[in-house]
Amino acid sequence: MSDTKVKKMLFILSKATLENVYAAFVMANGARMEGIESEIFFTFFGLEAIQKKKLEHLHVATVGNPAMHMPTMLGGLPGVEALASKMMKKEMDKLDMPPVGEFLEILSDSGCKLWACKLAIDMFHLKEEELIDELDGILTIGDFYARADQEGTHLLFI
Amino acid sequence: MKKVLAHKEIEVNDEGYLLDFSQWNKEVGEALANEQEIQMTNRHWEVIDYIHDKYKSEEPLSIRGIKKSGVLDIKEFYSLFPGGPLKKATLIAGIPKPKSCI
Numbered sequence: 028m029s030d031t032k033v034k035k036m037l038f039i040l041s042k043a044t045l046e047n048v049y050a051a052f053v054m055a056n057g058a059r060m061e062g063i064e065s066e067i068f069f070t071f072f073g074l075e076a077i078q079k080k081k082l083e084h085l086h087v088a089t090v091g092n093p094a095m096h097m098p099t100m101l102g103g104l105p106g107v108e109a110l111a112s113k114m115m116k117k118e119m120d121k122l123d124m125p126p127v128g129e130f131l132e133i134l135s136d137s138g139c140k141l142w143a144c145k146l147a148i149d150m151f152h153l154k155e156e157e158l159i160d161e162l163d164g165i166l167t168i169g170d171f172y173a174r175a176d177q178e179g180t181h182l183l184f185i
Numbered sequence: 186m187k188k189v190l191a192h193k194e195i196e197v198n199d200e201g202y203l204l205d206f207s208q209w210n211k212e213v214g215e216a217l218a219n220e221q222e223i224q225m226t227n228r229h230w231e232v233i234d235y236i237h238d239k240y241k242s243e244e245p246l247s248i249r250g251i252k253k254s255g256v257l258d259i260k261e262f263y264s265l266f267p268g269g270p271l272k273k274a275t276l277i278a279g280i281p282k283p284k285s286c287i
Contacts, residue, residue: 053286060248062268124287125249133248136259 034179035064037171042185043075045087045115051185052130059137067134068171070144073185074151077143077159082127086112128159135161140174142166190216202275202282206240209279218277221266225277229265232257236278246271246283 036058040051051067058065075081089095089102089111101107116126125133135141140163143153148165155165166174175182188197191212196204201220203209214233218225235256239246248271251262266273271283 056248057286059263060269060271062272122287123245123247123249123285129249129252133252133259136252136263137248138263 031061031063032179033058033063033181035066035175035177035181037175037180037182038065038067039182039184040067040069040073040076041071043072043081043085045085045112047185048073048076048085048127049119049124049130052127052134053124054183055139056130056134056137059134059139064138066140066142066174068142068144068166070147074143074147074153074158076127077131077141077162078153078157079159080157082131082159085127087115131159131161135163142171144168144171200276200282203279206279214277214279217279221273221277223266223273223277228257228261229277232262232265232274233278236274236280240278240280245285246275247285247287249287 036055038051038055040048042048051073055065055067069077075085086108087095089097089108090099092102095102095111097107097111102111124130131141141159141161142163143158143165145165145167155162186197186199188195188201191210193208193210193213195208195213198204201217203213211230215225218229223229235254236246239250244250248259248262251257251271252259257265262270262274266277275282
């Protein structure tokens with residue numbers, strides 16, 4: 028148990044762009060390393076990050092992302108998003124940031140709970156076997172709030 | 186600031202990390218572990234040895250490095266040093282707290 032006032036961090040990951048997925052993973056892992064409990068609830072497009080076939084193919088957004096400093100028209104051309112994603116993954120590798128699949132293993136081994144949103148699973152017609160083996164379960168939003176019911180818990184929507 | 190550990194005067198920073206690794210010995214490590222409520226076993230010392238090796242070869246420590254270490258896995262690391270394993274293990278090992286975010 029940590030000495031900090033924050034005892035538990037619950038992340039809701041609703042997007043599957045690389046920058047959002049890594050933000051959630053780095054913060055969830057960082058919490059565990061500080062002795063803070065952490066859990067991630069994957070919902071809507073966030074589910075892409077826990078689908079075996081999709082998780083290693085996530086992209087950074089090149090359209091509608093002013094921080095890419097790239098004309099919107101250019102960002103929409105075929106292959107540009109893939110190239111930008113490849114470059115970003117290369118930079119992340121230099122910093123010893125693990126790929127998505129390995130990062131999920133690290134999180135699970137570190138005691139971070141990984142949950143999928145039931146409603147989104149039903150909406151996308153996903154089957155449990157399509158999801159990563161490290162998944163701790165499929166929750167309703169009510170189940171998720173029950174996990175937040177303790178002193179010092181913070182929720183963060185990404 | 187100064188602190189007496191295992192009958193030895195030691196320089197530590199405000200988080201309790203040793204400022205000078207040459208002041209470290211096994212007894213000091215044991216005393217630091219006790220302050221963290223960790224009872225050192227042979228297995229703990231094997232991990233501390235691994236951390237010292239990395240420190241001496243100036244390789245940065247990370248949780249991913251632990252996974253690849255071949256010494257122990259992440260689950261065991263968390264169970265040996267509960268509540269922030271890299272932070273606690275480096276403190277006990279007498280080396281600076283890792284600056285990495287991963």
